[in-house]
Amino acid sequence: MPRTLYDKLVDAHKVCDLPDGDILVYVDLHIMNEYTSPQAFSALEAKGLGVRRPDAQLCVIDHVNATRARRAADAPSQILIENLEANRKKHDLAYFGLGDPRQGIEHVVVPEQGLAQPGMLIACGDSHTTTYGAFGALGFGIGTSEVEHILATQTLRYKRLKTILVQVDGELAPGVTAKDIIMKVVNVIGAGGANGYAVEFAGSAISSLDMAGRMTICNMAVELGGRAALMAPDTMTLAHCRDRPHSDSLNFDGETWVSDPGADFDKVLEIDANEIAPLVSWGVSPDQSAPVDGAVPTDTDMTTPKAKAGLARALDYMGLEAGQKITDIGIDSAFIGSCTNGRIEDLRSAARVLSGRKVAEGVSAIIVPGSTLTRVMAEEEGLDRIFIEAGFDWRPESGCSMCLAMNDDVAMDGERVASSTNRNFEGRQGRGARTHLMSPAMVAAAAVTGRITDVRDFED
Numbered sequence: 001m002p003r004t005l006y007d008k009l010v011d012a013h014k015v016c017d018l019p020d021g022d023i024l025v026y027v028d029l030h031i032m033n034e035y036t037s038p039q040a041f042s043a044l045e046a047k048g049l050g051v052r053r054p055d056a057q058l059c060v061i062d063h064v065n066a067t068r069a070r071r072a073a074d075a076p077s078q079i080l081i082e083n084l085e086a087n088r089k090k091h092d093l094a095y096f097g098l099g100d101p102r103q104g105i106e107h108v109v110v111p112e113q114g115l116a117q118p119g120m121l122i123a124c125g126d127s128h129t130t131t132y133g134a135f136g137a138l139g140f141g142i143g144t145s146e147v148e149h150i151l152a153t154q155t156l157r158y159k160r161l162k163t164i165l166v167q168v169d170g171e172l173a174p175g176v177t178a179k180d181i182i183m184k185v186v187n188v189i190g191a192g193g194a195n196g197y198a199v200e201f202a203g204s205a206i207s208s209l210d211m212a213g214r215m216t217i218c219n220m221a222v223e224l225g226g227r228a229a230l231m232a233p234d235t236m237t238l239a240h241c242r243d244r245p246h247s248d249s250l251n252f253d254g255e256t257w258v259s260d261p262g263a264d265f266d267k268v269l270e271i272d273a274n275e276i277a278p279l280v281s282w283g284v285s286p287d288q289s290a291p292v293d294g295a296v297p298t299d300t301d302m303t304t305p306k307a308k309a310g311l312a313r314a315l316d317y318m319g320l321e322a323g324q325k326i327t328d329i330g331i332d333s334a335f336i337g338s339c340t341n342g343r344i345e346d347l348r349s350a351a352r353v354l355s356g357r358k359v360a361e362g363v364s365a366i367i368v369p370g371s372t373l374t375r376v377m378a379e380e381e382g383l384d385r386i387f388i389e390a391g392f393d394w395r396p397e398s399g400c401s402m403c404l405a406m407n408d409d410v411a412m413d414g415e416r417v418a419s420s421t422n423r424n425f426e427g428r429q430g431r432g433a434r435t436h437l438m439s440p441a442m443v444a445a446a447a448v449t450g451r452i453t454d455v456r457d458f459e460d
Contacts, residue, residue, distance in 0.1 A: 002260035004163050005230050006198040009138040009257070013121045015155055025158045028120040029056055030150045031106050032093075034084040035063040035406065036125030040147035041087040051091040053154040058115065059088040059095045060106040064407050067368050067395040077407065091151075104371025104398040107131040107219065107339035111211070112373055114244025118233040118257045123150060128339050128422065130222045134214035135241070136233035136257040141222070161198040161227060164189075165265040168203040170273030175456035177349070178213030179341060179420070179439035181205065182220040183279040183289050184271060191287040194226035197266070200259060201231050205273035211240040212345035219340045220422050223286040232258040280326050280452055281424045281437040283314035288424075289437065290326055292454045298322040317426055318434050319414070326452055329436070333411065334365040334418045334447035335429075336392075336440050338403040341420035342370025346440040347378050351386045353444035353458050359391030360450030366393045366409065368401040392447070405430045418446035 003011075015024040032040075037059070044051075051057060061084065064077035073081060081098070088095040096102045096109055103109070107128055110116050118136035122129060125147050132139030142156070150156055166185055199221050206214070214231055221229030233252060241250050277291035288310075290296065296315070299322060302308040315322060320329065336342070336350050347369065359365045367387050369375035375398060378384055384394050395401065402409040403421040405428065411417050413432030420443050421428075424435035436452060445453040 002262040002264070004259045004263045004265060005136065005200055005232055005257060006138070006161070006163050006228060009119065009121065009230075010158070010160060012119065013138070018157065022157050022159050024155050025121060026155055027056070027123050027150050029058065029115060029122045030147075030154075031110060031122065031124035031129070032057065032059045032084070032147065033063050033106055033124075033126060034061050034080040036144065037087070037147055038080060038083045039144045040151060041083070043148045044151055049152045051093065051151050054092050056154060057091075057093045057151070058110070059084055059093050060109060061097050061103060062105045062398070063400050063404075065098060065397065065399045066408050067397040067399045067401045068408070069396045074408065098397070101372050104369075104374065105339045105342060105400060107215075108342055108370035108374065111135070111215065111240070112244070112371055114241055114247035114250070117241055117250055118237060118252045123156060127222045128219050130226070130229040131215050131219040131339065133218035133221070133229035134211060134231050135237055136231065138228055138230070140227045162196055162266040164194055164197045164199045164226070164267040164269065166199055166201050166269045166271065168201065168205040168271045168273050170205055170275075172205060172273050172276065174459050175278055175441070175454075176276050177278075177439045177441065178209050178216040180276050180279045181271070181273065182217040183281070183286065183437065184276050185269070186220065186223050186287045187279070187289050188271070189224050189269065189287075191223055191285045192225035194221075194224035197226050198228035198230060199224060199226040200265070201229065203273075206231060207234065210345060211236060212343045215343070216340055220286065223422065278439065278442055278455055280442065281435070282318065282320060282326065283311075284317055284424060284426050285314075286422070286424060286437060288314055292326050292442070292452065294326055296320050296322055296324045296326065319416075327454065328451065330416065330451045331363060331418045331436070331446050332415045334359070334363060334443050335402040336366070336420045336443050337368035337370065337401050338421040339370065339400070340422040341440045342368065342374065344374050344377050346420065347374070347383050348381075350440040350444040351383045353441050353455060354390040354392070354448065355386050357390055357448045359447045363447055363450050364393070365391060365447045366395065366402060368395040369398055371398050374398070390448075402429055404428055405433070418443045418452065
């Protein structure tokens, strides 16, 4: 029978069936950060257990660390960092700590090091582990008890998902990016619309993307509620994986990790790439977005009492008016970074907009490269000078930074942020902070004008 890529990956990692209908799967790579791992290590020690496969673990510092030069983390954050350092030493685990040239956001450094490859199963205590689907790998986030289980057994209880095929065909217009594709898909399916599903992305618009764009889409697919996002690997995938520190084990069979012709998906969604415009979130959920040349919805745009109530709540929190033009929304700050859009390709796209321009008066702007290697590469290309001369704060250390209020980069109550991140929940970037999601180039355009701006106005 023809099988989907998802089914092939699950079957290849199945250890056994469990009595309740779930299965036990083997985990090829387990990634841990300082925020989600402490309790798992404590539970392991309390039970007198060790780490089953130390060589299949990677520890990374990224969530709570400061990104300013020579600035120490606050006391609670330092405890988390020291805890992970102590546990990785005790169990002899690979570690990308502060000061390590490989350090950075986990979902940026893993691909950089060639650790994500077609056919793998990768787990991490972070929901955006779906990023690795861009490589034809099955990646998903897990909870603390599951972290403990992997450490002790290298296996995990798993419930097989249904499947959705998202077919995106056509050609993206200038100024439209992978970020806009996934925001469009989230807008159509809805936040949580893919609960219980694995989402495979295919079509001409997907295959034409570079690996950074593919990672952006798979990264934000979790905002659909899907626990897995996948793309069939191809020659571009293989080229990305080659000549990296851990690419010596690469053994990619181009016919294996793809969905078979005629494979049956539970749902199929078709998106016309030609009709996608740059998108901006206006509300408090990633599916609450609109084209930059559009407007905030009105009550008449909502068809159910629940939707109308959701609109009212979002507008109240965001301080917006129904029907307000998106380009009439002013911003207080701009942030470029995160595991969604902190790669060198993202920095290049923003630099093209900022070259020869200045950040608007009254706007604070921060850029945090997704990894140390990304920062070094950007500096070698002179991108840092473009950002600094434009008025951006170029951060020398890598981390999650302003993506979430878990470190010293926190937006103030009522502060309106143009952000290249993945979530615009209430309080995500700080208590009362108002987040507008968009592509890095769109963030750069907003920083220059002081309001949300159509990046296509900057195209030569």
